[in-house]
Amino acid sequence: MAEFVQLLFNGLVAGSIFGIAALGISLVYSVLKLVNFAAGDFLTLGAFTAFYFATSTKLPFIVAVLLSMLLGVVISLILEFIIWRKLRKTGAGMLALFLVATGVAFVLRQAIALIFGSNSQKFDIDQIKTYEFLGAQIAQAQLVVLSCASVAITIIALFIKKSTIGKNMRAYSDNPSLASVSGINVDRVIIATWIISGAFGALAGIFQGTVQGQFTSGMGLDLLLSILAAVVLGTIGDAYGALIGGFVLGVVMELSTWDALLGGIPSTYKPVVAFAVLVIVLLFKPEGIFGVKARKI
Amino acid sequence: MNAFMQPGFWVFILTMSGIYGIFTLGLQIQYGVGGILNFGHVGMMALSSYTMAILIITHGVNFWIAAAIGVAVAALGGAFLGLTTLRLRGDYFAIVSIAFSEIVRYVIYNSDGLTGGVQGSLAIPVIGENYPSYTDTWESIMNRSREILTPIFGEIVDREFVMAIIVWTTLAILLLFVSRIERTSWARVLRATREDDEVPAALGKNVFRFRLQAVIIGSVIGGIAGIFWGLESTLLSPDDFLTLVTFYGWMILILGGATKVKGLPIAAIFFGILYGGSRFFTFFPFSMLDASERAYVRIMIIGAVLIILMMSRPQGIFGKRQEMVLE
Numbered sequence: 239m240a241e242f243v244q245l246l247f248n249g250l251v252a253g254s255i256f257g258i259a260a261l262g263i264s265l266v267y268s269v270l271k272l273v274n275f276a277a278g279d280f281l282t283l284g285a286f287t288a289f290y291f292a293t294s295t296k297l298p299f300i301v302a303v304l305l306s307m308l309l310g311v312v313i314s315l316i317l318e319f320i321i322w323r324k325l326r327k328t329g330a331g332m333l334a335l336f337l338v339a340t341g342v343a344f345v346l347r348q349a350i351a352l353i354f355g356s357n358s359q360k361f362d363i364d365q366i367k368t369y370e371f372l373g374a375q376i377a378q379a380q381l382v383v384l385s386c387a388s389v390a391i392t393i394i395a396l397f398i399k400k401s402t403i404g405k406n407m408r409a410y411s412d413n414p415s416l417a418s419v420s421g422i423n424v425d426r427v428i429i430a431t432w433i434i435s436g437a438f439g440a441l442a443g444i445f446q447g448t449v450q451g452q453f454t455s456g457m458g459l460d461l462l463l464s465i466l467a468a469v470v471l472g473t474i475g476d477a478y479g480a481l482i483g484g485f486v487l488g489v490v491m492e493l494s495t496w497d498a499l500l501g502g503i504p505s506t507y508k509p510v511v512a513f514a515v516l517v518i519v520l521l522f523k524p525e526g527i528f529g530v531k532a533r534k535i
Numbered sequence: 536m537n538a539f540m541q542p543g544f545w546v547f548i549l550t551m552s553g554i555y556g557i558f559t560l561g562l563q564i565q566y567g568v569g570g571i572l573n574f575g576h577v578g579m580m581a582l583s584s585y586t587m588a589i590l591i592i593t594h595g596v597n598f599w600i601a602a603a604i605g606v607a608v609a610a611l612g613g614a615f616l617g618l619t620t621l622r623l624r625g626d627y628f629a630i631v632s633i634a635f636s637e638i639v640r641y642v643i644y645n646s647d648g649l650t651g652g653v654q655g656s657l658a659i660p661v662i663g664e665n666y667p668s669y670t671d672t673w674e675s676i677m678n679r680s681r682e683i684l685t686p687i688f689g690e691i692v693d694r695e696f697v698m699a700i701i702v703w704t705t706l707a708i709l710l711l712f713v714s715r716i717e718r719t720s721w722a723r724v725l726r727a728t729r730e731d732d733e734v735p736a737a738l739g740k741n742v743f744r745f746r747l748q749a750v751i752i753g754s755v756i757g758g759i760a761g762i763f764w765g766l767e768s769t770l771l772s773p774d775d776f777l778t779l780v781t782f783y784g785w786m787i788l789i790l791g792g793a794t795k796v797k798g799l800p801i802a803a804i805f806f807g808i809l810y811g812g813s814r815f816f817t818f819f820p821f822s823m824l825d826a827s828e829r830a831y832v833r834i835m836i837i838g839a840v841l842i843i844l845m846m847s848r849p850q851g852i853f854g855k856r857q858e859m860v861l862e
Contacts, residue, residue, distance in 0.1 A: 273626055273629070273630065321842065321846065324846060325845075325846060328846075330845070330849065331849075332572065332625060332626060332629075333566070333572060333849075334845045334846075334849050336572065336574070336629060337782070337785055337786075337789065337841055337845050338841070338842050338845045338846065340782050340785075340838070340841065341838040341839065341840075341841035341842035341845070342838070342842065343838070344779075344782075344834050344835060344837060344838025344841070345835050345838040345839055345842070347834075348831040348832070348834045348835040348838070349831075349835065351831045352824075352828055352831045352832070352835075356827065463633070463634055463637050466630050466633075466634070467634065469630075470627060470630055470631070474626065474627070504645065506641075506644075506645045507641070507642075507645065509637070509638075509641060510638050510641055510642070513631075513634040513635075513637075513638055516631065516634065517619055517620065517631065517634075520619075520620065520623060520627065520631065521619060
């Protein structure tokens, strides 16, 4: 039982991080029809810049976090202006978007490694302090991440649901041409999308760095596949679906290592579980959990 | 800079280009003809090379049989990938295919007993036990070829030289084979499915089956590249099969013009020079960096080339723009 509670809790923590990261990818896809392969590296960037601001400038950690979110936004917007906008104008196809996103990921990841070095880093936070809950050991870092992530998730979900720009975003992703003729400012929608994706990508990276303890420049890439699985699981382009997909995967991946389940699988195979789940879901419901049936070939 | 002057370096670049060229040819038939975005192609290379190495080392299977089984396993991998996910929308397939190759790599990475894990220790002989290396038969073939080729080409003939000749001969044969295939009615149907599923379906063509066949043929070619990869590197590590490699293939494909095979060899050589040559970026400003930092810069350059290429000339150097439009 204690093990179950432990794994469930770990799963919720992992799931909240997947969810936030997946939401950014899904939002970008819904508005821009772009699968952002560079999203994983934005997570890494967030963790490293927060680390840099916190350790070298002696700023309070919360300020460092906000600065690194800001940097994520700035870089996302720079890329929008120098790359994505131009590609949209030339009517680039799916392949061009995929490959450019990959190119961006290469450049970003290597730039991080070049600037911050290949050594692993860790935040200056108490990694040892734990609380006991129903026999499970809950780390303080996990608890902080889970509560902050819950707040962040609530804020984004409400923003997309209630704010004008959030409504515009959903309208635009449903039907771009109808949205533009009804007077929605498309550029503003796109910029808002990048702001959310950049800021919360960095935040997810900081959360992951906190939970992991140590992180390297490959952190985001290692997570990207599980995050993409969450995106597809929750139906690509569906922001709420991505959140739920993230939690489902986080919990399933952790529980798959549970001894009571036929001994559980070795924990190194967790990403494989994410994709096994994904493939199984896609086989029976190709449009994702929340998707509407697409036309069949 | 001296390395640039040595013929051995250029022969090495030629061999690597050839292997990447074969690898890319597998993508060419999938995307250039069928419009299928397979981003997990490197998985086929991993499957064939590891299958071959494991069969030879731990089961003592004959080299040729092991290589053939390796390619067959790559074909099975392609069939599995296609059967499970090819009915999905193009972007879903792209994501799931990346996952496929990453899972292959993950399993290799974590199954130490079977694959030697991250150290690639599969090919390292254990003291006291008489394991053969998986390249033994191949090396004896190379030695014999060397004896035959030396009188013709002179002193330049070494292992690498023979390898380059064999790889490029294979690439030439496969290029001929693929360009033949691309003139058949099979390829015409496949090309039609690239633009629109419904017209070929209305004409009674099973779109899914055509696409599956394209993925399997591409996987066989990727598997052949994997065999050469294993033979060239003589030591396998899961890190040889990062998703990065698939994108190297895509870069070559786009560079050469995705819909035609004729640009592919030149694009492969161009990539080989960019990839192999950039390790000799020892001049300013790169001289400020150490070797591992230069490796980062190399991948950054490749990423930047990919971005610039897709933004300015998505049809490649030799391709036609009209044929790239898939929307």
